[in-house]
Amino acid sequence: MRRATHWFCALLAIAVAGWVLFRYGISPLSLLVALLLLSCPVFVVWLTLSQARQTERDIEAATRQELTRRARSKPGNQL
Secondary structure, three states: OHHHHHHHHHHHHHHHHHHHHHHHOOOHHHHHHHHHHHHHHHHHHHHHHHHHHHHHHHHHHHHHHHHHHHHHOOOOOOO
């Protein structure tokens, strides 16, 4: 649900940026507002991808740690 909200926000920002340019024409202020609104989707995509990569790294680290712990606790493998 949280991710869907982020994507909805990004799509809404794109729509509003397009509307601002359509409604007020191309002026320095409208371009500034549109660029500000368009930075939201870029941030959402970057944040989503970085969270996905971090989650994968966390899963790999936990798996590696668990396998190491199991290998050490096997009978006959005592140091």
